[in-house]
Amino acid sequence: MFDIERFLEEKLNPVFRAHYALWVYWWPLWRSVSGRSILRKWEQVDLIQEGQTFLDYGCGTGDFTIPAARKVSGNGKVYALDYFPHQLKIVVERSEKEGLTNIETILSDSKTGLQDESVDVIWMCDVLHEIKERRTVLEELHRVLKKEGFLTIHDGMGEKTLDYTGDLFSLTERDNKFLKFAKII
Numbered sequence: 001m002f003d004i005e006r007f008l009e010e011k012l013n014p015v016f017r018a019h020y021a022l023w024v025y026w027w028p029l030w031r032s033v034s035g036r037s038i039l040r041k042w043e044q045v046d047l048i049q050e051g052q053t054f055l056d057y058g059c060g061t062g063d064f065t066i067p068a069a070r071k072v073s074g075n076g077k078v079y080a081l082d083y084f085p086h087q088l089k090i091v092v093e094r095s096e097k098e099g100l101t102n103i104e105t106i107l108s109d110s111k112t113g114l115q116d117e118s119v120d121v122i123w124m125c126d127v128l129h130e131i132k133e134r135r136t137v138l139e140e141l142h143r144v145l146k147k148e149g150f151l152t153i154h155d156g157m158g159e160k161t162l163d164y165t166g167d168l169f170s171l172t173e174r175d176n177k178f179l180k181f182a183k184i185i
């Protein structure tokens with residue numbers, strides 16, 4: 001559930017505001033460089049197929065939402081979830097500019113509102129370390145992931161990630177910060 005009190009407490013706090021001002025401006029610049037090698041990894045593992053449903057959890061300003069939407073194409077769907085409304089506003093602007101109509105934004109800090117077992121691929125890039133209620137979020141992701149779907153995490157948490165995925169997901173592939181998990185049924 002989106003926690004408005006926590007949101008206001010954080011976003012009205014000058015330190016958080018400065019942090020996010022930086023994020024909104026410098027992060028897309030950084031991602032335009034760092035994102036290339038991550039997208040190459042997508043290609044290498046053949047992460048997304050046309051027609052699939054993709055959840056970009058903690059999508060930020062959409063640097064992976066947009067390529068995912070192109071990849072799943074018109075008969076696929078991309079859900080872009082973030083708890084910071086400004087990020088989602090940028091995602092909407094970017095998708096309109098790109099003429100993409102298969103992206104839906106979700107404002108939340110944990111719950112997705114999606115149906116059980118409805119998502120083929122879940123992507124979390126540089127998000128897990130920021131989440132306070134990691135287990136709650138991963139339980140939600142387990143609920144919405146299809147039985148044969150994949151959870152993919154790109155994060156610097158390393159081995160610590162496995163402390164949270166535990167009995168929910170099993171690691172099938174690892175390449176430095178990139179971890180691919182299957183759903184434990």
Ligand SMILES: C[S@@+](CC[C@H](N)C(=O)[O-])C[C@H]1O[C@@H](n2cnc3c(N)ncnc32)[C@H](O)[C@@H]1O
Nearest residue numbers: 058059060082083084108109125126127130131
């Ligand atoms: C470092 S940015 C990464 C953005 C994007 N995934 C990327 O790699 O370009 C982390 C994002 O996660 C979001 N975030 C942090 N905690 C979250 C939570 N509990 N639920 C949803 N989004 C969250 C932040 O608002 C921010 O947009």
